[in-house]
Amino acid sequence: xxxxxxxxxxxxxxxxxxxxxxxxxxxxxxxxxxxxxxxxxxxxxxxxxxxxxxxxxxxxxxxxxxxxxxxxxxxxx
Numbered sequence: 001x002x003x004x005x006x007x008x009x010x011x012x013x014x015x016x017x018x019x020x021x022x023x024x025x026x027x028x029x030x031x032x033x034x035x036x037x038x039x040x041x042x043x044x045x046x047x048x049x050x051x052x053x054x055x056x057x058x059x060x061x062x063x064x065x066x067x068x069x070x071x072x073x074x075x076x077x
Contacts, residue, residue: 042073 054062
C-alpha cells in the first residue's frame with residue numbers, strides 16, 4: 001500500500017508541475033495581450049494623431065510618442 005501511495009504522490013506532483021507551467025504560460029500570454037498593441041491598434045493611434053491638432057509644448061511629447069508607435073509598428077510587421 002505504501003508503494004502505491006508513494007507512486008501516486010510522485011505522479012501527482014509531476015502533473016501539478018506541468019499544470020503550473022501551462023498556467024504560467026497562459027497568464028503571460030494574457031498579460032502580453034493586455035499590454036501590447038497589435039498592428040491595427042498602432043495604425044489607428046497613428047492615424048488619430050495625424051488628424052489631431054497639437055500646439056506648443058505638446059509637440060515634443062507627441063513627436064516622441066509617434067516615433068515610438070512607428071517603431072513598434074515596424075517591429076510588428
